[in-house]
Amino acid sequence: xxxQLPVFISREHKDFDEIFNSYTKPLKMNLWFCxxxxxxxxxxxxxxxxxDFLKPEQESIGGWFERSGALVGVCGMLVEFRLKxxxxxxxxxxxxxxxxxxxxxxxxxxxxxxxHKLALSYAIIGxxxxxxxxxxxxxxxxxxxxxxx
Numbered sequence: 048x049x050x051q052l053p054v055f056i057s058r059e060h061k062d063f064d065e066i067f068n069s070y071t072k073p074l075k076m077n078l079w080f081c082x083x084x085x086x087x088x089x090x091x092x093x094x095x096x097x098x099d100f101l102k103p104e105q106e107s108i109g110g111w112f113e114r115s116g117a118l119v120g121v122c123g124m125l126v127e128f129r130l131k132x133x134x135x136x137x138x139x140x141x142x143x144x145x146x147x148x149x150x151x152x153x154x155x156x157x158x159x160x161x162x163h164k165l166a167l168s169y170a171i172i173g174x175x176x177x178x179x180x181x182x183x184x185x186x187x188x189x190x191x192x193x194x195x196x
Contacts, residue, residue: 123171
């Protein structure tokens with residue numbers, strides 16, 4: 048007995064909209080989650096290190112900067128895990144829809160690539176901040192004083 052060939056869904060399928068939305072809705076939701084998470088955490092880290100009442104009084108600013116580096120690194124890893132879900136959705140769609148319908152998913156592939164690069168840079172920057180937070184922060188401070196003089 049021969050194995051059955053896969054049946055691809057085209058735009059003429061009677062439940063096309065429902066099936067198509069079952070792929071695009073979670074795909075969009077995951078990509079928006081990644082965008083909001085990356086932008087939101089970057090904003091929180093900047094605010095934690097610049098607004099005086101958010102800084103702890105008993106701790107040096109370098110130690111606080113190092114802790115925020117840990118948050119940035121974890122954020123990069125969390126987004127990378129979420130992008131694996133996006134990968135799975137796109138791969139599943141490639142086996143479900145005809146090539147003309149799948150072309151809609153190609154643009155999400157481009158966004159996924161941007162988010163991969165951004166998540167990797169968050170993880171690297173977070174690791175540098177976490178490990179060398181105080182020297183980096185004080186080095187930047189000395190450079191800014193030197194530039195102003």
